[in-house]
Amino acid sequence: MLKLGGIFRKFCAFGRGILVLAFLLFVASGMRLLPMPAKERLTSAFLSTVFYPVQYLVASVDDFRNVLGENEKLKEENARLRLELDYARDGLSELVRLRALVRFDNHWDYPIVTSRIIGRNPGRLVTTLIVNRGLADGLKTDMPVFSMSGLVGRVAKVASHHAQVQVLVDPNLKFSVLNVRTRTVGFAESFDGKRLAATVPAHAGIREGDTLVTSGLGGIFPKGIGVGVVKEMVPHDMDVLSTMVIQPFQEVSQLEEVFIMQKEPDWIVRELLE
Amino acid sequence: MKKLQVIITIFAFLLCVILQTTVAKWISVFGATPDFLLIFIVYLAFKRGTVVAALWGFLIGFCCDIYGPVEWLGSATIAMTLLGFLVGLLEARFLTLRLSLRIVILALGFVFYDLIYLSLTTLSHSEMTHFFLTRSIPNGVYTVICGTLIFYFLFRSKHRKTHV
Numbered sequence: 512m513l514k515l516g517g518i519f520r521k522f523c524a525f526g527r528g529i530l531v532l533a534f535l536l537f538v539a540s541g542m543r544l545l546p547m548p549a550k551e552r553l554t555s556a557f558l559s560t561v562f563y564p565v566q567y568l569v570a571s572v573d574d575f576r577n578v579l580g581e582n583e584k585l586k587e588e589n590a591r592l593r594l595e596l597d598y599a600r601d602g603l604s605e606l607v608r609l610r611a612l613v614r615f616d617n618h619w620d621y622p623i624v625t626s627r628i629i630g631r632n633p634g635r636l637v638t639t640l641i642v643n644r645g646l647a648d649g650l651k652t653d654m655p656v657f658s659m660s661g662l663v664g665r666v667a668k669v670a671s672h673h674a675q676v677q678v679l680v681d682p683n684l685k686f687s688v689l690n691v692r693t694r695t696v697g698f699a700e701s702f703d704g705k706r707l708a709a710t711v712p713a714h715a716g717i718r719e720g721d722t723l724v725t726s727g728l729g730g731i732f733p734k735g736i737g738v739g740v741v742k743e744m745v746p747h748d749m750d751v752l753s754t755m756v757i758q759p760f761q762e763v764s765q766l767e768e769v770f771i772m773q774k775e776p777d778w779i780v781r782e783l784l785e
Numbered sequence: 786m787k788k789l790q791v792i793i794t795i796f797a798f799l800l801c802v803i804l805q806t807t808v809a810k811w812i813s814v815f816g817a818t819p820d821f822l823l824i825f826i827v828y829l830a831f832k833r834g835t836v837v838a839a840l841w842g843f844l845i846g847f848c849c850d851i852y853g854p855v856e857w858l859g860s861a862t863i864a865m866t867l868l869g870f871l872v873g874l875l876e877a878r879f880l881t882l883r884l885s886l887r888i889v890i891l892a893l894g895f896v897f898y899d900l901i902y903l904s905l906t907t908l909s910h911s912e913m914t915h916f917f918l919t920r921s922i923p924n925g926v927y928t929v930i931c932g933t934l935i936f937y938f939l940f941r942s943k944h945r946k947t948h949v
Contacts, residue, residue: 525835527836528834528835528836528839528870528873528874531835531836531839531840532835532839532866532867532870535839535840535842535843535862535866536863536866536867538843538862539843539846539847539859539862539863539866540859540863541859542847542850542858542859542862543858543859543860543862543863543905544859545858545859547855547856550855550856550858551855553858554851554855554858557851558851562848562851565799565802565848568799568802568803572803572806572807576807576811
């Protein structure tokens with residue numbers, strides 16, 4: 512009797528299950544057979560009401576994950592930028608140091624070519640230097656040459672892989688200099704291949720120890736490259752003039768490396784030279 | 786007690802929805818993703834029997850339909866309801882608590898679900914075959930792998946009891 516009761520209960524449970532299943536399948540099939548507009552209405556109604564919190568929850572999880580991913584990316588980018596910043600700071604400090612060394616003004620934005628001196632003229636007087644850069648490196652004649660101490664000269668001749676530099680004490684080179692204190696301009700030249708001198712007005716108030724830089728008037732050298740200091744003031748044959756003997760910042764015989772500024776002569780000088 | 790079970794089931798369902806909509810795509814392998822909702826239904830059928838599994842199958846199927854193509858509305862509902870009911874029936878009538886059989890049931894259930902679902906859609910025979918080979922089989926394999934891990938974790942305690 513008990514066994515029969517158990518079977519009956521099981522049958523009832525199974526029957527209840529079948530009924531539930533039939534009902535659910537009936538509803539699902541009804542949905543399946545609905546016309547398209549009704550299906551669309553039903554879908555949109557559920558999406559905008561019942562499913563909205565679920566969508567919100569899912570979107571939040573996705574957002575959280577995206578934020579984590581973005582955070583990771585930003586951390587990586589931050590680390591990379593920090594490295595670049597350090598590198599830039601290092602470069603900037605180096606730039607400032609080099610500019611200070613060569614008295615390099617900010618307005619000089621010409622490319623600089625570093626070159627090694629590979630030869631000097633064999634005579635007792637050093638009037639020319641040979642450097643290991645040439646046309647292949649973008650050098651042209653009349654480009655200014657300088658060192659960390661100051662002006663050295665100009666490019667006189669250029670071959671494919673080397674160039675000849677005419678130094679300041681070459682008697683054939685004349686250039687204008689500017690007294691930094693008095694702003695007096697004079698033409699500097701060497702008469703003996705050893706000393707550099709410039710003739711200036713006697714009343715200009717130039718004193719020994721005044722600093723001289725290039726004036727930029729000649730069209731070859733840009734303004735402001737250090738040339739030297741006034742070593743001595745010598746009276747000129749003409750009373751209104753006097754000669755200042757210049758001690759160059761850079762002793763040519765001790766040079767090993769020079770910088771060549773890739774600045775071509777100003778157009779008026781180019782025309783005159785041509 | 787029953788209320789607690791319902792609450793736990795609702796939380797488990799929400800967890801599965803989140804897993805299915807977020808985690809599943811993160812862990813996809815060559816486009817194959819596990820079907821956590823199907824694992825949930827099969828598990829529910831094992832644990833709660835035919836009626837509960839059929840009801841939850843209906844609900845989950847309906848959720849899938851809402852986010853699926855509109856013209857196929859009802860297909861996943863029918864397939865999932867049938868799956869829940871049949872797995873619950875098998876559990877109640879023929880099976881013991883062996884894990885390996887549960888895994889086999891999960892694999893068969895996946896195939897059953899996909900066959901019913903695809904047959905109720907408007908896909909052509911060739912499209913159905915292509916879909917089954919390229920999507921169903923990889924997804925099914927991945928689902929069975931995930932299901933094995935989940936079932937092992939969930940049924941572990943019962944296993945021990947059975948063997949002791």
